[in-house]
Amino acid sequence: MDDATLAALIRAAGLEETARQFPDDVRDALATVARQRANLPRSSDPTLEPTPAYQAPRR
Amino acid sequence: MTAPHQLTLAEAGARIADGRLSPVELLEDCLARIAAVDPRLNAFVRLTEDEARADARAAEAEIRRSGPRSPLHGIPVGIKDIIDLAGHPTTCHSRQLLDHRAEGDAQVVALLRAAGAVFPGKLSTHEFAIGGPAFDLPFPPARNPWNPAHHPGGSSSGSGAAVAARMMPAALGTDTGGSVRHPASHCGIVGLKPTYGLVSREGVFPLAFSLDHVGPLTRTVRDAALMLNVMSGGREDYARDLGKGVKGLRIGFVRHFHETDMPADPEMTAALETAAKVLEAEGATLHNVTLPPLSEFAAVNRTVLQSEAAAVHEEWLRTRPELYAGVTRRRLLPGLFIPAVDLMHAARHRTRLIAAVEAAFAKVDLLLTASSMDPACRIDDTETVERTYPRQARTPFNLTGHPAVTVMAGLSSGGLPLSLQLASPSGTEALLLRAAEGYERATPWKDKAPPLDD
Secondary structure, eight states, X not given: OOHHHHHHHHHHTTOHHHHHHOHHHHHHHHHXXXXXXXXXXXXXXXXXXXXXXXXXXXO | OOOGGGSOHXXXXXXXXXXXXXXHHHXXXXXXXXXHHHHHHOOEEEEOHHHHXXXXXXXXXXXXXXXXXXXXXXXXXXXXXXXXXXXXXXXXTSGXXXXXXXXXXOHHXXXXXXXXXXXXXXXXXXXXXXXXXXXXXXXXXXXXXXXXXXXOOSSSHHHHHHHHTTSSSEEEEEESSSXXXXXXXXXXXXXXXXXXXXXXXXXXXXXXXXXXXXXXXXXXXXXXXXXXXXXXXXXXXXXXXXXXXXXXXXEEEOHHIIIIXXXXXXXXXXXXXXXXXXXXXXXXXXXXXXXXXXXXXXXXXXXXXHHHHXXXXXXHHHHOGGGSOHHHHHHHGGGGGSXXXXXXXXXXXXXXXXXXXXXXXXXXXXXXXXXXXXXXXXXXXXXXXXXHTTOBSOXXXXXXXXXXXXXXXXXXXXXXXXXXXXXXXXXXXXXXXXXXXXXXHHSSGGGOOOGGGO
């Protein structure tokens, strides 16, 4: 990840000060999320509802 | 004669009820045990002995006058230090909350207090139930009574260590990704995660709202049932089917969790196979059950947990990150970078995972799985701690909300506990505990004690 993108993500997360104090921890967090995203199952079914429920379950 | 601190909750409760044991005598013996062994184990972050002594004296007088209120009357129960105990700090084992004092009892503590339990102190936890074991916190991490060089599991680490070390017969823990069942597994005791929502979380510092559960850690399944009877507000008697055994029950064995998804330590695998044979010999029928791979449960759980936890800790992560232990900060920070759409994908896939487990329960009464894939490693071996902590099959039931219990299933060649997990449909804790007690009664493990007195 280039420095400009890194800085933008840190700013968006409101972590500028945290990144100044703990730059390695913040970089690791971004790397962790990137790794995890690759393993997260994604559904292409537009009707699949989330849990916890956004509507009462059908009886 | 058995020393009072060695008694299980049910044994101590029976002796208190018929006058052979006084709550004061029991508490004093437990406090003496704590003084003798806790300097090696660090299970407690705070003793509340003066208040506990006053409550034990009051219990003694009331029981003499009008009999016990419940099987828990006069029983010492330890409280994980993310659960409020009125008038005492709830530090969450963190510098962030060193000055925080609970004004009232958590709902679950209030129920225990109303049933007559006494509270000898607050127990060690991983920081905010996520960051540990860590050595850069205001209190040292709890250690494993079976070998204090090893970790006791977490995050309810003090609860597991204290109950296994016979400091008191029962303790409260919380379980978001397995944090009651993990220390129970590593300390050779019983850890119960009830159905989601059965036990109130009011007054419990949240880790992840949709995954958090409060549960008991005890030495026997019967004790877990007696605790749940009170913790759930007395809605039913969860001990009613104990003693019926497993005869006639259909048990689905989820072998792929520990054989191919996340290959377990050979001794753990052998213990699970032996347990399956024991259950069959006791009259259950075993069926191979296939669920979605453990990696799917883990990925969804991680995304949900990190996102929900980040919402809780966002302000402190931005304004005073230096007050966390390093490991806590590193585990919490990813949640602030997870895209909202990922959380929704996780929440939607969670529906599918729940449906898959529900479909399994249409064919079997219970599921048998691994709990931990490895025995506890050394507490100072940070790399192995980090590698082995996620090697477990507990998170599926945090995601689905089904009740699950872990019990001891053997000892490794290194003298550390091995374990198994049983899970059942939501709201069937009586069935779950019946099966766990059936296994427990057919095996010698519940009577094994850590070698602290050798």
